[in-house]
Amino acid sequence: MKTKITELFGIEHPIIQGGMHYVGFAEMAAAVSNAGGLGIITGLTQKTPADLANEIARCNDMTDKPFGVNLTMLPGFANPDYPGYIKAIIEGGVKIVETAGRSPEPLLPALKEAGIKVIHKCTSVRHSLKAEKIGCDAVSVDGFECGGHPGEDDIPNMILLPRAAEELSIPFVASGGMGNGKQLVAALALGADGINMGTRFIATKDAPVHQNVKEALVQATELDTRLILRPLRNTERVLTNSAVEKMIEVEKAKGAETTIDDVKDFIAGVYPKVMQDGDLEAGAWSCGMVAGLIHDIPTCQELIDNIMAEANSIIADRLGKLAS
Ligand SMILES: Cc1cc2nc3c(=O)[nH]c(=O)nc-3n(C[C@H](O)[C@H](O)[C@H](O)COP(=O)(O)O)c2cc1C
Numbered sequence: 001m002k003t004k005i006t007e008l009f010g011i012e013h014p015i016i017q018g019g020m021h022y023v024g025f026a027e028m029a030a031a032v033s034n035a036g037g038l039g040i041i042t043g044l045t046q047k048t049p050a051d052l053a054n055e056i057a058r059c060n061d062m063t064d065k066p067f068g069v070n071l072t073m074l075p076g077f078a079n080p081d082y083p084g085y086i087k088a089i090i091e092g093g094v095k096i097v098e099t100a101g102r103s104p105e106p107l108l109p110a111l112k113e114a115g116i117k118v119i120h121k122c123t124s125v126r127h128s129l130k131a132e133k134i135g136c137d138a139v140s141v142d143g144f145e146c147g148g149h150p151g152e153d154d155i156p157n158m159i160l161l162p163r164a165a166e167e168l169s170i171p172f173v174a175s176g177g178m179g180n181g182k183q184l185v186a187a188l189a190l191g192a193d194g195i196n197m198g199t200r201f202i203a204t205k206d207a208p209v210h211q212n213v214k215e216a217l218v219q220a221t222e223l224d225t226r227l228i229l230r231p232l233r234n235t236e237r238v239l240t241n242s243a244v245e246k247m248i249e250v251e252k253a254k255g256a257e258t259t260i261d262d263v264k265d266f267i268a269g270v271y272p273k274v275m276q277d278g279d280l281e282a283g284a285w286s287c288g289m290v291a292g293l294i295h296d297i298p299t300c301q302e303l304i305d306n307i308m309a310e311a312n313s314i315i316a317d318r319l320g321k322l323a324s
Helices: 004-009 026-034 049-062 082-091 105-113 125-134 157-167 181-189 211-219 242-257 260-267 270-275 289-293 300-322
Strands: 015-017 039-042 067-073 096-101 117-122 138-142 172-175 195-197 225-228 236-239
Touching (some): 015 039, 026 039, 026 049, 026 300, 039 049, 049 067, 049 082, 082 105, 096 105, 125 138, 125 157, 138 157, 181 195, 181 300, 225 260, 242 260
Parallel strands (some): 015 195, 039 067, 067 096, 096 117, 117 138, 138 172
């Protein structure tokens, strides 16, 4: 399937694996790229630019297909060495960067000068338009369903995607809630040129995370995610567990007065414990509502092949026959 996104990134299928903390290692990105999608290494999971350079080199050893690096722009108080990470990206020969979080404007001159294509992930039409205006090549439009940070507007993809299509000139992918071929076709119908998936890619044989995490996603239903950090206006969708329920009680009790100190024990240092040690109750970790559609743990190749086969057959058979 050829779309503006497959053309822009030189990939076979319009399917991107979004950056994921402690999931987006070289093994994950290479498996997705080798299967014809666009795999993405999560930059900030690597503690230093030198570590990122090493991770990019490992990925280059595992695939000769295009892959990207995610640079998440953290809230103002955190200050990673973004210029150092960008140097590692450029020197590693990576040609695609996924930005997310705050505006990527400060990073764009260096990335563009190096001929790198930038896809910015954001959760509203206004932020998408800003990304277009500052020179991003594409946008990942992240609906309210998404795992991770859905923003504060709470607009689901059934509305957000056609709104983005009304306003944007650059291509965009549908992100949040995506997991199968029906949804790819729906996303295309709503104006997107592909899909971005996070949670669905965690439940694959190739994902370099503990088996407990993959099985938890198969067990979970669409009712099992919760929103945390809402009082801090940094909302995150996570899989529920005992730590998350306790955190929500604290947030309810403190209301608008909640501070990061009140909740930091539920979120700090959780990812390695969950993703590597398989301690699912260690704290809050991102997960999307698409968990309700995850029933198996395929390889990335099988997952992407199945999505494309389902999408192609829906377009050719079901929709083709409905058209009058
Ligand atoms: C465990 C996990 C960790 C994530 N970490 C990041 C991250 O570090 N940076 C980022 O930009 N997005 C992150 N995301 C968001 C994904 O890239 C993607 O936008 C989101 O998962 C899409 O929604 P879905 O999970 O419904 O597919 C994370 C998502 C998950 C599930």
